[in-house]
Amino acid sequence: EAQVTQNPRYLITVTGKKLTVTCSQNMNHEYMSWYRQDPGLGLRQIYYSMNVEVTDKGDVPEGYKVSRKEKRNFPLILESPSPNQTSLYFCASRRGAAGDTQYFGPGTRLTVL
């Protein structure tokens, strides 16, 4: 089954404790992206990657890092999480062209205390 998977689905952590949210897709998509969803703000793009070893900032990249060492994986790294990073995070992928459909993962709900 074609899908985007994220782990963990739920995470509660404390300020300053490094964490990684994994994202994997099995569709051989070139493009992958991370979003955060907050009430009243919709989805905001954090980082995106147009191919292996190619990443770029979205609209809200501060406090986040990403890497794209393999085509299928695009982990989101919070080196020193803070409470304002409490949010619902979505990973997405698409084949390549800008008009292609994006497929979203199920989401990761992160709480930073």
Added chain:
Amino acid sequence: AQSVAQPEDQVNVAEGNPLTVKCTYSVSGNPYLFWYVQYPNRGLQFLLKYITGDNLVKGSYGFEAEFNKSQTSFHLKKPSALVSDSALYFCAVRDNSQGGDDKIIFGKGTRLHILP
């Protein structure tokens, strides 16, 4: 800079009635426009998109949207609403004149309630 607006936080429609969820956009070039739906505790699911061609786009679950360039709108419509259509709907836009930049902007979402 590109932007997208969903002017209604919530829309209530009686089951069986037609529904419209509004979206307007602003881009410097030509837009790619998308609608996604989010059911509770789920990720976003693609409904339909406009890239080029026919202004009326048909999508999943009986939804359709009309691209109106003069009004810079891409409203989502369905002729007869179902209770199961109740969800959060997002409009998104990408300016296809961005070149290498690939930012996609989402609206804030509109919660659709279909009343039995």
